[in-house]
Amino acid sequence: MAATATFRIYRGDASGGEFVEYSTETYPGMVVLDAVHDIQAKQAPDLAVRWNCKAGRCGSCGAEVNGKPRLLCMTRVDKFPAGEPITVTPMRAFPHLRDLVTDVSWNFKVAKKIPPLKPIPPESDGAWRMQQYDIDRIQEFRKCIECFLCQDVCHVVRDHDRKEEFVGPRFLIHLATLDMHPLDTLDRRPMLREAFGVGYCNITRCCTEVCPEHITITDNAIIPLKERVADDFYDPLQWLWRKVTGSKGRRRLPVVKA
Amino acid sequence: MTEARFETHEHDVLIIGAGGAGLRAAIEASAANVSVGLVCKSLLGKAHTVMAEGGVAAALGNVEPRDNWKVHFRDTMKGGRFLNQWRMAQLHAMEAPDRVKELEGWGALFDRTPDGKILQRNFGGHKYPRLAHVGDRTGLEMIRTLQQHGIHLGMSVYMECTVSRLLVEGGRVVGAFGYWRETGRFVVFKAKSVVLATGGIGRIFKINSNSWECTGDGQALAYLAGAELMDMEFMQFHPTGMVWPPSVRGTLITEGVRGEGGTLRNKDQKRFMFDYILELYAKETAKTEEEADRWLAGDRSAGRTPDLLPRDVVARAIHAEVKAGRGSPHGGVFLDIFTRRSAADIKRKLPAMYHQFKELGDVDITREPMEVGPTGHYTMGGVRVDPDTQETCVKGLFAAGECAAGLHGSNRLGGNSLSDLLVFGRIAGEHAARAAKGAPAPAVDDGAIEAASREALAPFAREEGQNPFALHEDLKDQMQKYVGIIRVKEDLEEGLRHLERLKDLAGKVKVEGPRHYNAAWHQALDLRNMLLVSEAMARAALHRKESRGAHTREDFPEQDKGHWSKVNLVLRKKPGAEGEGEMDLAEVPLPEYPADIKAVLDEG
Numbered sequence: 006m007a008a009t010a011t012f013r014i015y016r017g018d019a020s021g022g023e024f025v026e027y028s029t030e031t032y033p034g035m036v037v038l039d040a041v042h043d044i045q046a047k048q049a050p051d052l053a054v055r056w057n058c059k060a061g062r063c064g065s066c067g068a069e070v071n072g073k074p075r076l077l078c079m080t081r082v083d084k085f086p087a088g089e090p091i092t093v094t095p096m097r098a099f100p101h102l103r104d105l106v107t108d109v110s111w112n113f114k115v116a117k118k119i120p121p122l123k124p125i126p127p128e129s130d131g132a133w134r135m136q137q138y139d140i141d142r143i144q145e146f147r148k149c150i151e152c153f154l155c156q157d158v159c160h161v162v163r164d165h166d167r168k169e170e171f172v173g174p175r176f177l178i179h180l181a182t183l184d185m186h187p188l189d190t191l192d193r194r195p196m197l198r199e200a201f202g203v204g205y206c207n208i209t210r211c212c213t214e215v216c217p218e219h220i221t222i223t224d225n226a227i228i229p230l231k232e233r234v235a236d237d238f239y240d241p242l243q244w245l246w247r248k249v250t251g252s253k254g255r256r257r258l259p260v261v262k263a
Numbered sequence: 264m265t266e267a268r269f270e271t272h273e274h275d276v277l278i279i280g281a282g283g284a285g286l287r288a289a290i291e292a293s294a295a296n297v298s299v300g301l302v303c304k305s306l307l308g309k310a311h312t313v314m315a316e317g318g319v320a321a322a323l324g325n326v327e328p329r330d331n332w333k334v335h336f337r338d339t340m341k342g343g344r345f346l347n348q349w350r351m352a353q354l355h356a357m358e359a360p361d362r363v364k365e366l367e368g369w370g371a372l373f374d375r376t377p378d379g380k381i382l383q384r385n386f387g388g389h390k391y392p393r394l395a396h397v398g399d400r401t402g403l404e405m406i407r408t409l410q411q412h413g414i415h416l417g418m419s420v421y422m423e424c425t426v427s428r429l430l431v432e433g434g435r436v437v438g439a440f441g442y443w444r445e446t447g448r449f450v451v452f453k454a455k456s457v458v459l460a461t462g463g464i465g466r467i468f469k470i471n472s473n474s475w476e477c478t479g480d481g482q483a484l485a486y487l488a489g490a491e492l493m494d495m496e497f498m499q500f501h502p503t504g505m506v507w508p509p510s511v512r513g514t515l516i517t518e519g520v521r522g523e524g525g526t527l528r529n530k531d532q533k534r535f536m537f538d539y540i541l542e543l544y545a546k547e548t549a550k551t552e553e554e555a556d557r558w559l560a561g562d563r564s565a566g567r568t569p570d571l572l573p574r575d576v577v578a579r580a581i582h583a584e585v586k587a588g589r590g591s592p593h594g595g596v597f598l599d600i601f602t603r604r605s606a607a608d609i610k611r612k613l614p615a616m617y618h619q620f621k622e623l624g625d626v627d628i629t630r631e632p633m634e635v636g637p638t639g640h641y642t643m644g645g646v647r648v649d650p651d652t653q654e655t656c657v658k659g660l661f662a663a664g665e666c667a668a669g670l671h672g673s674n675r676l677g678g679n680s681l682s683d684l685l686v687f688g689r690i691a692g693e694h695a696a697r698a699a700k701g702a703p704a705p706a707v708d709d710g711a712i713e714a715a716s717r718e719a720l721a722p723f724a725r726e727e728g729q730n731p732f733a734l735h736e737d738l739k740d741q742m743q744k745y746v747g748i749i750r751v752k753e754d755l756e757e758g759l760r761h762l763e764r765l766k767d768l769a770g771k772v773k774v775e776g777p778r779h780y781n782a783a784w785h786q787a788l789d790l791r792n793m794l795l796v797s798e799a800m801a802r803a804a805l806h807r808k809e810s811r812g813a814h815t816r817e818d819f820p821e822q823d824k825g826h827w828s829k830v831n832l833v834l835r836k837k838p839g840a841e842g843e844g845e846m847d848l849a850e851v852p853l854p855e856y857p858a859d860i861k862a863v864l865d866e867g
């Protein structure tokens with residue numbers, strides 16, 4: 006007889022919901038998203054779940070498995086103790102829409118608030134020159150698949166709902182990317198502190214722990230950002246120097262490996 | 264009156280699809296100062312483009328200075344076995360370098376050469392190292408860049424919104440009808456011009472590398488609106504999909520693995536690709552393993568490794584090896600990179616592959632070979648467009664990216680899709696904006712909207728009926744079996760019979776539950792589109808009596824030098840037909856080469 010596993014899936018919408026138990030056959034390599042799809046196909050056709058790539062690339066399928074924020078498509082069923090039900094719930098930090106789907110539109114609003122790259126002019130061939138070692142670290146940040154699991158787990162968002170004052174770890178790494186970008190000319194530091202709330206982060210590192218892309222969010226992005234705000238923000242000499250030289254006063258910082 | 268019943272938005276240009284093509288079109292149209300609406304089925308940034316791995320092809324000449332647009336053009340035409348629209352291939356090769364470079368001004372960061380330029384890697388069918396890349400996550404870099412640039416240009420983005428019908432009045436497109444996934448409510452878009460950028464159709468095959476979105480919506484919407492589909496018989500099966508475990512069957516392994524030196528072997532450890540070198544490529548391909556290894560090591564005088572022949576050749580070779588009993592334990596062949604590259608190199612250049620195999624396949628590719636086999640991947644066919652503007656035969660309706668046809672002919676080269684999106688996305692955006700400026704205010708017809716709404720709600724009204732998921736499985740099985748990688752008349756006819764049966768069942772699909780975020784309902788509505796493109800593919804495949812590029816007929820194994828080398832197949836709804844109507848198929852002669860283009864081709 007084929008092996009089965011039991012899933013407790015949270016079903017419902019903003020008006021309320023409950024856990025429903027389903028059991029489904031398992032097979033080699035099965036991930037939780039496969040199980041959700043099998044249940045959808047055979048037992049609960051209207052079960053709502055977000056997904057796209059089923060390969061950990063798109064960041065659509067974020068939810069919580071046994072209470073931990075995870076990508077459903079990268080979470081193997083055989084990693085859990087056999088015989089015990091696996092609980093699947095929507096991300097808790099965002100308004101619930103239906104079943105496993107939440108309203109993540111806040112993230113898209115935040116993205117719009119961040120001023121985009123303002124590059125130096127290209128060379129005569131229309132291209133820019135950059136050295137690999139100058140972009141190694143920000144290439145790490147650009148691995149972000151916008152699954153918003155870090156936003157979901159960060160207590161500033163999850164427990165204190167500071168969505169107005171704080172952009173969350175996902176967008177702090179985006180700000181760090183822009184700040185460390187070799188071509189960028191825009192100084193976003195004043196906004197960092199006020200509009201983007203970098204000060205709310207108290208370095209718990211929970212975001213780094215859940216990131217499926219293994220981005221060292223806290224140590225490589227947020228701490229350097231905090232330092233730059235603290236060092237430079239109220240230093241008029243630094244500011245003048247930057248105006249005169251056009252430099253953003255960048256220092257090369259050590260890269261912490263995950 | 265009807266309008267008051269439905270949420271309505273009005274734009275000069277409506278772009279359907281927010282992958283690379285849609286975003287690039289939206290950026291261009293926004294730059295032309297028209298009002299732009301961008302609609303997509305998923306969240307922004309999740310379109311299929313995000314999955315692209317290996318790179319974007321552009322003759323930048325950063326690694327090999329001998330490279331230029333002419334070589335790229337020739338490679339593209341050759342890869343497509345000369346069934347491509349030459350003008351598209353020319354525009355593509357000429358403009359791709361600028362399109363890639365401008366991305367860095369918007370924030371993209373490609374891997375670098377030692378002198379600080381964009382690094383380029385080898386890929387199948389590209390004579391020189393040509394693919395700009397970021398490890399094996401190029402698509403992510405591209406879509407994020409376009410997204411982060413685009414959202415600041417004033418366009419309105421409608422996410423998780425699916426278009427189910429185009430609205431056409433008097434031969435001109437005037438808008439679109441769709442539904443919000445979140446609420447299940449309907450929405451009407453009025454627009455002076457519309458760009459389709461809806462991507463591929465891979466979900467019609469059982470084994471495929473595509474996301475749920477790839478259901479041929481744009482092709483079907485265009486067809487139903489009276490536009491033409493072309494080259495539908497050409498479906499690319501990527502040679503290297505995962506074959507084990509079952510959960511990830513079909514998931515893509517980038518050609519970049521072979522670009523970085525990976526080699527294919529059968530169960531006897533033989534590098535079998537040496538047995539499958541196509542005449543067209545014999546001159547430039549290595550004859551011995553020793554020569555191939557020299558080429559991989561950078562010797563420019565050596566011939567290329569046959570592991571990097573175009574995809575159709577490699578996919579057929581793998582299929583043949585497996586059929587002959589020389590496959591791997593789970594019905595694929597072996598692909599190894601660990602014998603060629605250090606563990607550190609593999610993790611740096613192919614991090615996603617490493618991760619994917621480790622987490623999902625329990626294989627450590629820095630120590631073991633992968634098992635790979637063909638997977639349904641990309642459609643060369645799609646909406647027929649004018650090469651210079653991307654406009655279809657329906658006024659004001661444009662198409663770009665994977666849902667359009669013409670650039671790739673009978674077989675696409677890896678990396679030529681991402682560049683296709685950028686080049687033709689831009690062109691479509693520019694011309695859609697221009698067309699909108701000269702177009703009358705769109706007047707939508709209440710009757711058409713009511714009909715679209717009735718069509719969409721029909722599955723809820725049925726007392727009993729089919730499960731849409733089961734029907735989709737059925738369709739995928741039949742397509743895989745009868746219209747797959749190797750085709751023959753009897754199979755194709757059998758496939759068409761199944762499609763008739765499935766069309767009938769699709770009319771009886773039933774769904775239950777509320778309308779908001781109802782997966783079964785969405786699946787039910789996608790079926791119409793998948794069935795339509797499946798039928799177009801089967802009909803065209805049955806009609807083309809030769810083997811060329813991605814289309815392989817067991818009963819006509821040769822590539823024809825006569826008739827079939829001179830025509831594209833075009834399908835359209837019988838004029839005047841109601842509903843989905845009957846499919847008309849026509850042979851359309853390929854445009855002739857002007858003298859200068861012919862000269863470029865002859866140089867090669």
Ligand SMILES: Cc1cc2nc3c(=O)[nH]c(=O)nc-3n(C[C@H](O)[C@H](O)[C@H](O)COP(=O)(O)OP(=O)(O)OC[C@H]3O[C@@H](n4cnc5c(N)ncnc54)[C@H](O)[C@@H]3O)c2cc1C
Nearest residue numbers: 280281282284304311312317318426462664665678680681
């Ligand atoms: C795994 C993988 C790896 C690949 N790697 C490469 C590579 O390295 N190099 C390369 O050149 N190519 C690669 N390709 C191919 C390439 O990624 C695709 O062909 C390309 O991204 C398609 O882009 P697009 O903009 O045409 O459509 P997509 O990116 O597929 O976007 C389609 C958009 O249309 C929307 N849409 C669809 N239907 C509707 C509807 N009815 N209503 C509203 N919106 C709709 C979708 O939501 C989506 O936003 C790869 C493909 C795969 C599967």
Ligand code: SF4
Nearest residue numbers: 159206207209210212
């Ligand atoms: S480290 Fe900062 S951003 Fe990350 S979870 Fe903790 S508080 Fe939030």
Ligand code: SF4
Nearest residue numbers: 149150152153155216
């Ligand atoms: S930083 Fe990591 S966890 Fe956060 S959104 Fe990006 S990929 Fe997800």
Ligand code: FES
Nearest residue numbers: 058059064066078
């Ligand atoms: S479905 Fe794309 S990350 Fe899970």
